[in-house]
Amino acid sequence: MSDPDGAQRDGDSTQSWGQDYQQQLASMMTGVGQDEQEAVAALPSGSALLIVRRGPDVGARFLLDQDVTVAGRHPDADIFLDDVTVSRRHAEFTRSGRSFEVRDLGSLNGTYSGGERVERAPLRDGTEVQVGKFRLTFYASRHDLGATS
Template identity: 75%
Template sequence: MTEQDGRRPGPDSESTQSWGDDYRAQLASMLSGTSAEDREAVASLPSGSAILVVRRGPNVGARFLLDQDSTIAGRHPDADIFLDDVTVSRRHAEFSRTGTTFELRDLGSLNGTYHNGERVEQVTLRDGAEVQVGKFRLTFYRSRLDLEPQA
């Protein structure tokens, strides 16, 4: 409350504007270095979906849509995400969805599954995370409709 009139001060429009600008800059930086087509693909994702974009390794630029509750990545031709390289196990990793949250789980692969450079068994994915499966390095993007501002 202010001493002058006994009312609580309203939201500071300057700090609200600054927060909005910071959030927009944060979103833009996550997509830096991506092609216009990748940015458009990410922007058009419906709620509850995500996309993986191959950044390094075979098939650079390929995009894989995550719109099922379970998506298997591996070298087996029947894998949902077929990654054709000897460094990838037949059933290497699983991307699972619960609501709008995605998790990555290694399926006992020989060479491991990596999240932001660290070998993991299971991890919750955040927007912009790097996932490495064999020689493939992929960037994970959630639907823009499902993003929450990060402090």
């Protein structure tokens, strides 16, 4: 908040943080269609959405609403990614409270988060995860952004 003359008061940064936060949310949603934005906005607390951005099945959406969700080429995988670059049980997405992480399950081609090969990595809103040829973007429930647990 600022004084009438426009000067910033010490210790009061709520207004600028709010604007920055809104800009960050808007930039994360760049390139996301209206129906996808609505799907993300409708997510209940404790859930998240993966949207395929590159590779086979662009635009496919996968809801993360269980404590453990396995992604792989096996037809019984929770997230079925049908491509030879994906291992049968490639990676798992785990939920702990309102936080999510991805863990590689010993896949041949590895799992990548933010462009780096990882064994395990926390997921934040807008993080890109690569499983084989699939590049998926992680979106947390809007109810959980900024929450801890």
